[in-house]
Amino acid sequence: MKLSPAQQEDFNAFVLARSNALLRTAHLLTGDRGHAEDVLQQALERLARHWRRIDGEPDAYVRRTLVNLATDRWRLRARRPQETGADGLERRPAADAHARVDDRLDLIAALRTLPPRQRAVLVLRYFDDLTEAETAHLIGCSVGTVKSTTSRALARLREQTSSPDEHPLSSRSST
Amino acid sequence: MSDLEDLPGRLASQMHTATAADIAPPDLLERVHRAAARRRHRNAGALAMAAIAAGVAVVALPTPERSPEPERLAGPTSPASDLSVVRSDSGRLGGSVTVDGELREERVELPGYLRNNADQPVTVLSMTVPGTGLQAQFPEQLTLVPGGKVPLTLTRSVDCDTGPALPAQFDLRVAVAGQSGPTSVLLPLPEEVVALYRVSHACSPERRVADEAEARARAAEEARRQAEKAAQPPSAG
Numbered sequence: 001m002k003l004s005p006a007q008q009e010d011f012n013a014f015v016l017a018r019s020n021a022l023l024r025t026a027h028l029l030t031g032d033r034g035h036a037e038d039v040l041q042q043a044l045e046r047l048a049r050h051w052r053r054i055d056g057e058p059d060a061y062v063r064r065t066l067v068n069l070a071t072d073r074w075r076l077r078a079r080r081p082q083e084t085g086a087d088g089l090e091r092r093p094a095a096d097a098h099a100r101v102d103d104r105l106d107l108i109a110a111l112r113t114l115p116p117r118q119r120a121v122l123v124l125r126y127f128d129d130l131t132e133a134e135t136a137h138l139i140g141c142s143v144g145t146v147k148s149t150t151s152r153a154l155a156r157l158r159e160q161t162s163s164p165d166e167h168p169l170s171s172r173s174s175t
Numbered sequence: 176m177s178d179l180e181d182l183p184g185r186l187a188s189q190m191h192t193a194t195a196a197d198i199a200p201p202d203l204l205e206r207v208h209r210a211a212a213r214r215r216h217r218n219a220g221a222l223a224m225a226a227i228a229a230g231v232a233v234v235a236l237p238t239p240e241r242s243p244e245p246e247r248l249a250g251p252t253s254p255a256s257d258l259s260v261v262r263s264d265s266g267r268l269g270g271s272v273t274v275d276g277e278l279r280e281e282r283v284e285l286p287g288y289l290r291n292n293a294d295q296p297v298t299v300l301s302m303t304v305p306g307t308g309l310q311a312q313f314p315e316q317l318t319l320v321p322g323g324k325v326p327l328t329l330t331r332s333v334d335c336d337t338g339p340a341l342p343a344q345f346d347l348r349v350a351v352a353g354q355s356g357p358t359s360v361l362l363p364l365p366e367e368v369v370a371l372y373r374v375s376h377a378c379s380p381e382r383r384v385a386d387e388a389e390a391r392a393r394a395a396e397e398a399r400r401q402a403e404k405a406a407q408p409p410s411a412g
Contacts, residue, residue, distance in 0.1 A: 015204045024194035037200060044203070045210040053261070126187035127194075154182055 003051055011051050014058055015044055022062055028123040029070035031112040039069040063128065064138050071116040110157060118153035121146055215366065257293035258349055260362045261324065285327035287365060289349060291319035298352040304329065304364070305348055 003011060019040070026036035026043075043065035047058055054061050111119050117139070124135045125146070136146045200206075291297045297319045302311035309329040317325060327347070350359040 012204055015207065019199035019203050020197065023199045024197045027194050027197050028190055033197065036197075037203075040199070041203065041206050041210060044207040045214065048207060048211045049214065052259075122186065123190065126183055127190040129187075154186075157186075158182065 003048070007051055011048055014047075018059060018062075019044075022059075022066065025063060025123060025128055026066050026070070028111060028127055029066055029116075029120060030073060031109075031119075035070075035073060039066055039073065042069055060134075060138055063124065064140075067116075067120045067124070067139060070120065074116045114153055114156060118149055118156065121149045122153050125150060257291060258297065258299075258319075258351070258360060258362065259290050259292055260327070260347055260364060261288045261290045285329065285364070287327045288324035289319070289327060289347070289362075290324045291321060294321050296320050296323075299325070300350040300352055300357055301348075302327070302329065302350075303348050304345060305361075307331065307345070 022043075023036055023040050026040045027033055030036050030039060040062075043062045046065055047054070047062055050061070051058075111122070114122070120139060121135060124130045124138060125132070130138065132143050132146045132150075136143045139146070141149075289299070289302065299317045299319055303309065308331040310331075311325075311327070311329050319325060345364045346361040347364055348359055348361050350357050
């Protein structure tokens with residue numbers, strides 16, 4: 001259904017104001033910049049369709065859609081031959097001068113290793129800074145599940161720290 | 176391992192660093208609007224295909240130009256101004272109402288609801304689609320509580336003459352009781368609802384009666400042929 005001019009204006013203003021932040025969330029959820037743009041466009045298109053019915057929290061609606069779309073994409077990719085993301089091609093050997101760049105690339109890679117639900121919880125909790133209750137509402141689970149999923153996700157990242165010097169989440173400045 | 180104790184804090188910091196350079200493409204908004212337009216086009220096409228698959232003829236009519244905003248006959252403070260039409264996924268292409276075996280009415284269940292968005296109850300007196308003969312029949316009157324919905328179940332009398340063509344614009348006229356008497360509001364119907372109505376109109380009661388009569392005649396002819404065949408003596412050899 002087409003939007004009225006006033007609704008269209010509100011929608012456009014929302015997209016212009018929030019698209020950068022939402023793209024960053026999408027990037028962390030999908031682990032790939034190109035996929036992030038795709039899922040964000042899809043999520044915003046769905047938002048446009050339901051704009052009349054959304055009461056005051058379009059951000060939450062888009063985040064929920066991004067989580068769902070990223071999960072769907074993850075499942076689809078699991079059935080397809082592995083794609084090589086551009087981020088993976090950019091990886092370089094660790095060097096002090098490039099520590100920040102390496103951190104960034106390694107972090108994306110580390111997030112990619114998590115199942116979609118764990119990744120979503122970490123991104124929503126620590127990147128979007130949502131509370132446990134808000135995250136639970138957005139994902140559609142209990143607060144207890146958010147707590148346990150967060151704990152498992154962090155534990156899984158910690159498990160990869162058998163060689164702390166090389167791990168993306170270890171403190172490079174201390175080494 | 177002490178550097179791992181603040182894992183959440185460092186994770187948050189690195190996630191922000193990791194995506195700080197991400198800027199949405201400048202044409203994102205344009206792409207979203209194009210995708211939305213494509214989706215609308217696909218939906219309309221899917222409806223037509225579903226109708227064809229169901230064996231219903233689709234009348235090709237030009238899409239009417241729609242006014243962007245509903246024509247508000249009631250004032251902005253009227254309870255009617257807080258009503259809206261919400262599309263739903265349910266709905267049927269319409270059935271028929273017969274009295275003593277004779278077709279009397281066409282019933283159309285449009286895939287949508289009328290919703291009361293006001294904070295107070297609204298008394299709905301009538302719902303009609305001007306120019307089509309479609310109207311809702313309430314026992315007396317209907318009170319919609321705040322947030323309440325009523326399905327768009329409308330009927331059209333067989334005797335109703337809607338003229339040679341469908342109206343150029345499809346709107347739902349809703350009359351509500353107000354403090355200073357009844358007022359009404361015209362609400363544009365969603366495109367999908369209009370598409371369904373066009374399909375429904377194509378299989379109008381008159382056409383359905385004619386089709387049924389033809390089917391009965393064909394069945395009778397087939398039965399007669401079978402009876403004649405059965406009455407013939409079996410051929411030798």
